[in-house]
Amino acid sequence: MANILTYIELDQNEATSASLWALNRGRDVASDLGATLYAVLPCATTPTYDDEDIIAVLSRHGADKVILISHHGLAPPALFATHGEALVAACHQFPPQLVIFPASTEAHDLAPRLAISLRAHYTPNATFEKEDQRYLVVRRIFRRRLVIREPLTLSEHPMVVTLHRGGDPEHLGDDEAEVVMVHASVKTSQVRIEQGPVDLPDAEGGPTVGGGGGLNSATFEQLELVARALGGSIVASTTACSAGLARSARRVGLDGSVVESPRYLALGISGSERHVAGLAPHTEVVAVNTDPSAPIFASAQHGLVADAEGVLRELLKRLNEDPGAAG
Amino acid sequence: MKIIVLVRSPRAAPESDETLPGLSPGDRAALATGLALREEGDEVIAMAAGPPADDQALQLALRAGAGQALRIIDPAVREADLRTLATVLAGGLRKTGFDLILAGQRSADWASGGTGPAVAHMLRIPHVTSVTRVERAADGELQLTQRRERTSLHLVLRPPVLIAVTHGPQLTAEKTPSDTSVEGLSLAEMTLPFRRPLLCTDREIRPIAGPTAKMLETVEGLVDLLRQWR
Numbered sequence: 001m002a003n004i005l006t007y008i009e010l011d012q013n014e015a016t017s018a019s020l021w022a023l024n025r026g027r028d029v030a031s032d033l034g035a036t037l038y039a040v041l042p043c044a045t046t047p048t049y050d051d052e053d054i055i056a057v058l059s060r061h062g063a064d065k066v067i068l069i070s071h072h073g074l075a076p077p078a079l080f081a082t083h084g085e086a087l088v089a090a091c092h093q094f095p096p097q098l099v100i101f102p103a104s105t106e107a108h109d110l111a112p113r114l115a116i117s118l119r120a121h122y123t124p125n126a127t128f129e130k131e132d133q134r135y136l137v138v139r140r141i142f143r144r145r146l147v148i149r150e151p152l153t154l155s156e157h158p159m160v161v162t163l164h165r166g167g168d169p170e171h172l173g174d175d176e177a178e179v180v181m182v183h184a185s186v187k188t189s190q191v192r193i194e195q196g197p198v199d200l201p202d203a204e205g206g207p208t209v210g211g212g213g214g215l216n217s218a219t220f221e222q223l224e225l226v227a228r229a230l231g232g233s234i235v236a237s238t239t240a241c242s243a244g245l246a247r248s249a250r251r252v253g254l255d256g257s258v259v260e261s262p263r264y265l266a267l268g269i270s271g272s273e274r275h276v277a278g279l280a281p282h283t284e285v286v287a288v289n290t291d292p293s294a295p296i297f298a299s300a301q302h303g304l305v306a307d308a309e310g311v312l313r314e315l316l317k318r319l320n321e322d323p324g325a326a327g
Numbered sequence: 328m329k330i331i332v333l334v335r336s337p338r339a340a341p342e343s344d345e346t347l348p349g350l351s352p353g354d355r356a357a358l359a360t361g362l363a364l365r366e367e368g369d370e371v372i373a374m375a376a377g378p379p380a381d382d383q384a385l386q387l388a389l390r391a392g393a394g395q396a397l398r399i400i401d402p403a404v405r406e407a408d409l410r411t412l413a414t415v416l417a418g419g420l421r422k423t424g425f426d427l428i429l430a431g432q433r434s435a436d437w438a439s440g441g442t443g444p445a446v447a448h449m450l451r452i453p454h455v456t457s458v459t460r461v462e463r464a465a466d467g468e469l470q471l472t473q474r475r476e477r478t479s480l481h482l483v484l485r486p487p488v489l490i491a492v493t494h495g496p497q498l499t500a501e502k503t504p505s506d507t508s509v510e511g512l513s514l515a516e517m518t519l520p521f522r523r524p525l526l527c528t529d530r531e532i533r534p535i536a537g538p539t540a541k542m543l544e545t546v547e548g549l550v551d552l553l554r555q556w557r
Contacts, residue, residue, distance in 0.1 A: 077480060079473075080444065081453040105475040108432075109456045112409070112441035116448045122409055122441050140535070142340065142436050150530045190453050190484055194470070197478030205477050207556050230556060249497050254337065254349035254435060257356065260457075260493050262476065263556050277337065277435035278352050280493075286552060287540060303540035304549050311546055318550045 002035035002097040002154040005067070005090070008058065009106050010043070010076045015054060018102030020061045020169035025128050026100050027062030027172055029135055033154050035097065039063035039177070040090055042083050044075035059177040061169055066177045067094060073186035078106050080113045081191035086184035088117045093182055097154040103162040103282055115160035123150060124162045125281035137161055143276045144299040164282065206232030207263035210252060212275075213239030214268025214289065214308050220245045222312040223267065229319040235259060237269050252278035259283055268308035271296025328369045328426045328467075328486065332361040332393065333416060333446070335375050336384040338436040341532055346380040350387060353431020356495030360461050361429045362392045363496045370394055372423060376404045376415045382509045389505035391498050396507065397423065401514040413445030419512055420450060427469070428489040432457060443491035455482060456491040 101107035115122035135152035236246035336346035373388030385396035430443035447454035
């Protein structure tokens, strides 16, 4: 029987929602294609066993078995430099046809090198789609203009996938998963964590608000205020920077930097290919533009056809009405 | 310290050598980071493995201040899988030597984010991804910040290492003319340990047809959505 391994990322000793979502999706594939679903859990101390312990949580979210890689050197947060060797050892003991990671910074440090180690095909930032009784691994490429669809076959050529969370994880049953231990040797890494995890400051951890050529200098000031009300920061399109509305350091895209935050509100931005090149694959985009055919609506998850100036005015009013607003 | 920055010109479309002007934001940040770290006696070399169109990215690196630009010439890397591309780049890096390798977190075309870690694997050196800051520390070590979803990690490491960056200082001098030319590096001079491609042969690539956003009817709907963001 084929093996599907799902990597479980921990946050304060609990599995992240994104990991449990990935485990749910692994359950779907394992049930339909006939495979054993393993949850892979590196940890520094062996977990306790009770109703709320992590093994019970992983069982309820679909795991048939839990691979426990226990070693004092495997405390979270994980990096390939610190946890990679243990992960590779688990994959050698339970050779997978599919390894699923939740799409996260931690996963994107671990997964590509694990894929190379396993001689596996690597697909990041993907979703699973079911079509005509077969599963497809789907993701957007080339500045969100194209979609690539690859069949998921659990063949002799393994796949490593990082999976976007598409909703809330669900309990799928009460069967207790079997626990299997992997004893991995963990060498002293050349990389050491000096400090962290440290909470990001609001302006870095919050959403990003972008302004385009559809705005003017007065509305750019409002953009700054809206970003502050949302606990985020602002960026600009090349057109806005060229028009002197924002400093060039704010520019996003092929001429500038990247939006890595999970959420991006784009106001008066047409969505040229050069701008969208600066949006990380995981970033959820909400776009406001007067032109319903603006390309930004092909890159966004939500859209509003409206004048950005009026929307900004309304947002300022409404967001500041909220008692939780403006920090 | 010998600093190698991996760059490439963003491709316009799959299976095409046509490129877009400029650099992927990650490559731009990697180049700016390498140049900012340079001290007297250090070398900053830009390296690409791809078609002649990659010279555009390498020339940009030279204009920004890189001391040398090398393009590995091999038709095998045109539509290479991660492993083949990493093998080729690792071959080039073994030839030049390196202390610090900087790469962009992901390209603005295939956006796999895998090239940096794959190159580090081939060279058997550690890597760290999603880095927003790199600074020199005492005793030849490097201090860096890895930005995560809601937190950051402050890391210390000793070269040789590969670092994939998302952000870096601003690139300032990219319009300065450079007298240096891009140099070619032929694979015939290298020993490549592994050349079997691992491309998914059954893939299908389609354009996104038209708007895909779920449209909101009113500003009210937008306000409700944004309130969930806080």
